[in-house]
Amino acid sequence: MAMCLLTLNSFITSPAGVVTIAIISILAGWFINWIFNQKTKRRERKTTEKATEEAAERKKEYETLRAEIEKLQTQNAPPKLQAEIRIVVKTIPHPKTADEFFLKAYAAQMDKDYDKAIEYYNKVLELEPNNYAAYNNMGNTYNDKKDYDKAIVTFEKAIELKPDFAWAYNNMGVVYGQGKQDYDQAIEYFEKAVELKPSYAEAYANMGNSYDGKGDHDKAIECYEKTAALNPNYKTYYNMGIAYDNKEDYNKAIECYNKVIALKPDYAEAYNNMGAAYGLSGNKNKAIEYFKKAAELGFEPAQKWLDENQQQLDKNL
Numbered sequence: 001m002a003m004c005l006l007t008l009n010s011f012i013t014s015p016a017g018v019v020t021i022a023i024i025s026i027l028a029g030w031f032i033n034w035i036f037n038q039k040t041k042r043r044e045r046k047t048t049e050k051a052t053e054e055a056a057e058r059k060k061e062y063e064t065l066r067a068e069i070e071k072l073q074t075q076n077a078p079p080k081l082q083a084e085i086r087i088v089v090k091t092i093p094h095p096k097t098a099d100e101f102f103l104k105a106y107a108a109q110m111d112k113d114y115d116k117a118i119e120y121y122n123k124v125l126e127l128e129p130n131n132y133a134a135y136n137n138m139g140n141t142y143n144d145k146k147d148y149d150k151a152i153v154t155f156e157k158a159i160e161l162k163p164d165f166a167w168a169y170n171n172m173g174v175v176y177g178q179g180k181q182d183y184d185q186a187i188e189y190f191e192k193a194v195e196l197k198p199s200y201a202e203a204y205a206n207m208g209n210s211y212d213g214k215g216d217h218d219k220a221i222e223c224y225e226k227t228a229a230l231n232p233n234y235k236t237y238y239n240m241g242i243a244y245d246n247k248e249d250y251n252k253a254i255e256c257y258n259k260v261i262a263l264k265p266d267y268a269e270a271y272n273n274m275g276a277a278y279g280l281s282g283n284k285n286k287a288i289e290y291f292k293k294a295a296e297l298g299f300e301p302a303q304k305w306l307d308e309n310q311q312q313l314d315k316n317l
Contacts (some may be wrong), residue, residue, distance in 0.1 A: 061088065062099040070133040082110055095120070098127040104136060109137065114145045123270055132161035136168045143171070148179040166197035173206055183214040201231035213221060217243045234263040238270055245273065250281040268299035275302065 066087055068081060077085065091109040094098045104121030121138040124131055128294040139154035152175055158168040177186030190207035194200050208223030224240040241256030254277050260270040276291035294302035 001124040024096075028263065039084050061091075062097070062103060066102050067098050069102075075108075077110070085110070095123070098124050098131070102129070102131075104139065107136075109144070112144070114141050117141045126267060130161055132158045132165060132168070135161065136171065138163065139168070139171055139175075143175050143179060146179065148175050151175045151179070164196050166193045166200055166203070168198065169193040169201040170200065170206060173203070173210070177206060177210040177213065183210040184271075186210040199230055201227045201236075204230065205236055205239065208236075208243070212239070212243050212246065215246075217247045232263075233258045234267060234270070238265070240266070240274075241273060241277075242269070245277060249282075253277045254281075268294045268297035268302070271297065272299050272302045 012252055033235075065085065069077060069085075080136065085103060085107055087266040089103055092104060094192035095101045095104050101120045101123040103116045104143065105124065108117035108120060108183060115235065118138055118141055121134045121141070124134040128134070135154050135158035139151045142148070142151035142154055143314040155168050155172040155175070159172070162168070169189045173186040173189035175186075176182045176189065187207055187210050190203050190210065193203035194207070197203070201310060203226040204223045208220045208227065211217070212220035212222060220243040221240055224236050226234045228240070237256045241253045241260065244250070244256060254274060255279065256269045260267055261274075264270070271290045271294035275287045278284075278290060279287035288306075291302045291305055295306055
């Protein structure tokens with residue numbers, strides 16, 4: 001045993017031993033570095049793969065969300081979708097793709113930051129020059145800014161790119177009807193919208209507004225009835241009530257306002273109009289009842305009417 005140790009010590013201290021140990025040390029160091037590098041590469045590969053997967057998931061999420069916006073056929077997204085859009089755009093600090101610019105634009109539009117929305121929609125169009133949905137949404141943004149001429153030019157571009165785009169025809173009608181009060185021109189666009197999409201309830205409702213605006217209350221009511229058949233909602237019955245008020249058919253107006261209240265019990269304007277209809281039809285007690293309800297809901301014109309007529313009301317008590 002002592003002889004073996006002596007021989008090993010002699011070898012270690014010999015030139016050959018020194019060289020051998022140096023070689024072993026180099027090989028060991030190289031092997032350790034190789035193992036470390038392999039682990040590092042595996043970690044980097046996993047990180048890259050994860051980042052790629054996450055990017056693909058985000059891309060798919062952006063595409064899906066954008067598609068949902070484009071198929072809405074209405075300017076205002078439902079609250080749930082709006083909330084989702086607000087969450088997603090927070091993950092896009094520096095947009096680069098058309099999908100990302102589109103979502104940022106729509107979020108800015110929801111926030112009424114119209115100039116920023118237009119800026120982003122123009123970025124979409126730089127990347128996708130034939131994107132009719134971006135032109136359509138940008139037209140809505142110009143309309144919101146009350147820049148009606150630019151809105152019309154932008155909607156025309158959307159229609160040029162997609163001649164069967166019912167939503168763009170409806171939006172063009174809104175600009176002419178609500179913006180320019182050119183009701184005849186508006187009605188032409190609404191008629192084209194429902195021709196392309198016969199189930200387009202919003203276009204029928206907007207057409208009704210234009211007919212009522214030009215004083216054709218019967219045609220307005222006809223349009224509202226079509227809207228109600230496709231999509232019963234309190235706004236349609238409210239507008240129908242106003243049309244009947246304009247015809248001085250107060251009993252029919254009251255029927256409509258009752259439908260409004262059944263669908264939306266806290267809609268103060270319906271109670272106020274109901275009060276006015278009862279008053280004009282000679283039922284003062286019912287008028288007071290509904291004006292009071294409207295005032296309780298915070299509708300100031302109803303409270304003003306009650307205040308102005310308080311002395312007469314006291315006499316009647």
